[in-house]
Amino acid sequence: MLIRWKPLRFLGNYGILSPLSSLIFSKPTVSAAMVVDEAQSSPPISRDPVREILLGLKSSGFRRFLGGDYFRSLALTLNQVQVDLIVHDLRVVNPDFAVFFFDFLRDEYGFRHSAVSRFVVSHVFADQRRFKELRFVLEKMLEEEGSGKAPLICQLLLNGFKDWDSNGLVWDMLAFAYSRSEMVHDALFVLAKMKDLNLRPSVLTYNSLLYNLRHTDIMWDVYNEIRDSRTPQSRQTNSIIIEGLCGQSKLQDAVSFLQETKGEGLGPSIVSFNSIMSRCCELGFANTAKSFFCMMIKHGLVPDAYSYNILIHGLCVAGSMDEALEFTNDMKKHGLEPDRVTFNILAKGFHLLGLMNGAWKVIQRMLTKGLDPDVVMYTILICGYCQTGNINEGLKLREKMLAHGFQLSPIIYSVLLSSLCKRGRMDEALFLFSELEANGLEPDLVTYSVLIHGLCKQGEIQEALELYREMYAIGILPNSFSYGAILLGLCEKGMLAEAKAYLDSLTMANLTQDVVLYNIMIDGYVKHGYVEEAVQLYKLIIRKGITPSIVTFNSLIHGFCKRRNFGEAESLLDTIRQHGLKPSAVSYTTLMDAYCEEGNMTNVLKLFEKLKASGVSPTHVTYTVIIKGLCKHWKLHEADQMLKYMYSRGLNPDQITYNTIIHCFCKARNVTKALELFNEMMLHKLEPTPVTYNVIINGLCVYGDLKDAEQLMVSLQEQNINLTKVAYTTLIKAQCVKGEAHTAINLFCQMVEKGFEISIRDYSAIINRLCKRCLITEALFFFRLMLSQGISPDQEIFEAVIGAASCQGSDVNLVHELLAWMTKSGLLLDKFIRK
Incomplete structure (x- = not known):
């Protein structure tokens, strides 16, 4: 029986395999069987392992021979060239034998096959249309070879396998594998070689390469190559181009491409519309995204859940929650149900608007659908509650997460810790910090800094320093925020000597390269009335060559204003400019407020004009200062006009602004106008x-x-x-x-x-007023209530009660009792009482 086979040109002396092949395909002789039996018992030293293995496979059967001790001893000595010969010969006998032997060596012995064997097996898979296995073999080869090896790989495939069946399919899969492995330049090289060989890549290969190049202009080169080669396109091809254009911020080009390709027989796909809608929403064009959504339906395409989620997310970000909910309800018309992603998007939308009640309604709806909140939903809700100041609700949700077996993320811990620290609930924050570490999560610089800052604000400086040392010990280097937190805590507690010593230690360690820490110290000096020390520190940073910031000067202006040294404060406005800076609204407003306290409205208004002339935008605080000054001078109409002027300039007054002007109208006995202003606050959604x-x-x-x-x-x-x-x-x-x-x-x-x-002053105010109205019984009620609370009456209260009781002709015994009590308390009787 004559078997045709194709010698491998790249196998050197092993290329003449016909005698070995005949051993496989001819019937075994007695002598051949004896050779194998002898080989199984005592392997000959000089025998060729390739020949012996082929003989053994022929005589003993595949599984029996490969599982024997003799093959095990031979397998450990095999090199890649020898395995290439065996795999090639087995392919001629039976392709499945070649694959089995290839896999056996790899899986049982960890043998690393050469590119030759891989290509032999690849051709077997290509012949049998086993595309998944074909791709796996080639991707494994490329993973081991690495990028930049395409020229060598292509040369091997070209020289050794040129005339093999399904060779074009192997070339195509090689290009696809390179693209899937994100070795784009290698994939392009393979495509160039295929063009030289007049081999046409499949549209899947082109699409994979297009996807990897979708964010670059090279994408068009590949697309033009597809058209020129007349490779049948798919909808995916156009979808990738549109997604790429959207990703390159070329939305108009994407829309134009969509219009151009509508008449080519493929039509736009849902993916194309989704890409355009997504980009529109990212740019804030939710209404435009809605028009494309409608266009998609007109083309006979049924939106999928991803389409709805894109649009719902865009509407939520735009604040159009009612429309977002309408589209959620519309999903049912197309046989869809909102999923967890949909509900998470809605919850985040309500969170962005600060409408946590709406977020809770989303959860209730989610639960009715049989969906439990996931980590994303809990994170959104906890962040929302913490940002709106409802930390207790955030902590309750944390308990629910733990009860349902969820692991809290570092984000949740950071948000909760920050909220607790802001509210001074440091014991709870430290407990949460311990829980974080117990759960195997590592605190980062932000976590430590938040805790240190919180402790310092509460005056717990020693605890803050311990945490600071712990952070440093585990290799987390503090930043200026951490240093600043400790320095700020010392200053706020009035420990200025300790703060200055700490600043000096940081300076010695060369950790005060910027002005931030000096600003904290200067501000600390100013707030505690040590203006001269603040000025000296300012002069020191100038000598050090550190550039002061606008914050530095604003603190100094505030200090001079506290001293009523308005000349020095105003001269600092010029000094700011000399340092190449520009006075801020705070600079002017601080000085204006000081003049306002002095009742000097002339200078207040002069500074206001200077502020506007210098191009600085006044803040709502600036206008509040002016309104306060006008109110002090009883210029209520002007103050009211200034309030309206603020709104016309796009500035929203705060509660302090309204409180100032409402109080003034009340003092002017114009309660009606005060109530109008109160209602105006509510209309502007400003919480009193x-x-x-x-x-x-x-x-x-x-x-x-x-x-x-x-x-x-x-x-x-x-x-x-x-x-x-x-x-x-x-x-x-x-x-x-x-x-x-x-x-x-x-x-x-x-x-x-x-x-x-309740203090003695509260009782005194009530008892005195009741006594003046001669309501002695009621006055005595409060008098006895005060005694029952362990508060001793003072002389003023005794005199008021005794005087009222005497004038009203009350029980004489009561008066004497009160006099005796008063004398016992060591209080003096005035002339009126003695009389």
């Missing part, structure tokens, strides 16, 4: 502060209608708005003056229930 309520209630009590004050108080209580003690005491005093003692008693009891600390 407790001070606002105090001002309004006081204005109604003193200058308006007490009933209106009572109604406002009840309304605020129904809304669970936390009122201050001042609001209660103001209304109680007004009720006492009016003679409404029972109402006063009721309000006082409410104030006690709220947990406010």
Whole structure:
């Protein structure tokens, strides 16, 4: 039986394999069988291992021979050339034998095959159309060979396998494998060789290469090559081009390409529309994305969940939550249901708008769909609650996460720690920090810095320094924020000597290269009244060659203003310019506020004109200072006009601005205008502060209608708005003056229930007012209540009660009892009482 085979030109002396092949294909003789049996028992030293293996495979069978000890001893001595010969010969006998032997050596012995064997096996897979295995073999080869080897690989494939069946398919898969492995230049080299050989790459190979080049202009070269070669295109080809153009910020080109390719028989795909919609949303053109969404439907394409999520995300970012919810409901029309991604997008949208109630509704809807919140959803909610100041809700969600077996991410810990530190809840923050470490997460520089800053703000300097040393010990180098936190904490606690010593130590260690730390120290000096020391430190940084910042000068201006040294403060505006800086709105506003406190509105307005002339934009604080000055001079109409002017300039007044002008109108007995301004605050969605309520209630009590004050108080209580003690005491005093003692008693009891600390001054104010109204019974109620709380009456209270009791002709025994108590307390009796 004559078997044709193709010798391998690159195998050198091993290229003449016909005798070995005949051993496989001819019937075994007795002598051949004896040779194999002898080989199994005592392997000959001089025998060729290639020949022996082929003989053994022929006589003993594949599995039996490969599992024997003799092959095991031979396998350990085989080199790549020998294996190439065996694999090639086995392919001629039976392609499956070649593949089996190839895999056996690789899997059982960890043998690293040469490119020759890989190409032999690749051709077997190509012949059998086993594309997955073909790609795996080639990708493994490229992984081991690395990039830049395409010329050698192509030369091998060209010289050794040129006339083999399915050779074109192997070339195509080689280019595809290079592209999939992101070795783009190698893939381009293979394509160039294929063009020389007149081999046509498949559209899959072209598409893979296009995808890797979609963010570069080379993409067009590949696309033109596809068209020139008349390779049948797919919708994926056009989708990749459109995605690439969108990624290159060429949205208009992407739209034009979409229009041009509509008539080519392939039509636009959902992926193409999704790419354009996504880019529109990224640029903030949510309405344009909506038009493409509608166009997609007109082309007979059914949007997928990704299409909806893109558009919903764009609408959420644009703040159009109602439309986003409408599109979520619209998904059902196309047989889709919102998934976790959809709900996460909606929750994040509500979070961005600070509407956490909306986010909770999203969760409720999600739960009704049988979907549990994932880590992403919890992270969004926790971040949202912390940013809106509701840290307790954030902590509750953390407990839910732990209960459901979720691992908290470093982001969640950082957000919670930061919120706790901002609110001074350092014990909880430190517990959370310990939990973070216990869960195997490593705190980073930001985590340590936040904790150090929080401890310093609470005056816990020693604890902050311990944490600082711990951070340094584990190799996390502190930054200026960490140093600044400790320095700021020392300054805020008034430990200026220690702060200066710490700054000096940092200077000695060459860690104060910028002006930030010096600014903290200068500001600390100024706030505690040590202006001269601040000036000396400023002169020191000038000598060191450190450039001061605008913050440096603003602190010094504030210091000179505190000293009423307005000349020096104003001269610093020129000094700022000499250093190549520009005075900020803070620079001018600080000086304007100082002049305002002095009642010098002329200089306030002069500085305001200078500020505008210098091109500096005034802030809402600047206008608040001017409004405060106008109010002090009872120029209420001008103050009100200035408030309107702020809005016309696009500046939103804050609560302090409104509180200032409302208080002034109340003092001017124009409570109606004060209430108009209060309502104006609400219309502008500006949440009144407790001070606002105090001002309004006081204005109604003193200058308006007490009933209106009572109604406002009840309304605020129904809304669970936390009122201050001042609001209660103001209304109680007004009720006492009016003679409404029972109402006063009721309000006082409410104030006690709220947990406010009641002082002797509070009792004195109420008792005196009741006594003046000759309401001795009610006055005695508060007198006894004060005694029951362990508060000893002072002389003023005794005199008021005794005087009221005497004038009213009350029980003489009561008067004597009060006099005896007063004498026992060591208080002196004035002439009126003795009489």
